[in-house]
Amino acid sequence: xxxxxxxxxxxxxxxxxxxxxxxxxxxxxxxxxxxxxxxxxxxxxxxxxxxxxxxxxxxxxxxxxxxxxxxxxxxxxxxxxxxxxxxxxxxxxxxxxxxxxxxxxxxxxxxxxxxxxxxxxxxxxxxxx
Numbered sequence: 001x002x003x004x005x006x007x008x009x010x011x012x013x014x015x016x017x018x019x020x021x022x023x024x025x026x027x028x029x030x031x032x033x034x035x036x037x038x039x040x041x042x043x044x045x046x047x048x049x050x051x052x053x054x055x056x057x058x059x060x061x062x063x064x065x066x067x068x069x070x071x072x073x074x075x076x077x078x079x080x081x082x083x084x085x086x087x088x089x090x091x092x093x094x095x096x097x098x099x100x101x102x103x104x105x106x107x108x109x110x111x112x113x114x115x116x117x118x119x120x121x122x123x124x125x126x127x128x129x
Contacts (some may be wrong), residue, residue, distance in 0.1 A: 006125040008064030010057040032075040053119035065125040070119040
């Protein structure tokens with residue numbers, strides 16, 4: 001088997017996400033985030049917008065690691081989940097899952113950071129063909 005690595009990074013302006021939430025509310029959340037992501041973010045009211053922005057950045061970073069951008073994918077096709085240890089990871093659904101369906105193995109590493117008005121996420125895709 002051949003192992004390969006792909007990386008993606010994205011930076012998000014947190015006030016942009018806050019403006020989308022304030023304008024569209026639940027419609028915005030339902031379009032972009034899975035129910036589990038919404039529950040996680042809404043549970044931390046003081047950090048709501050930083051968490052939403054961090055997940056948006058992670059979703060964007062995943063599409064970069066996949067090499068597709070959003071072409072053919074929906075926002076909810078990429079989900080940030082928490083492992084039992086609390087470590088974040090990625091779960092793919094629908095069209096995104098189909099893109100890696102031929103790989104023998106896929107694992108993800110996810111990193112978030114927030115500072116004032118910005119959230120950044122870097123993801124590493126480790127795959128085996």
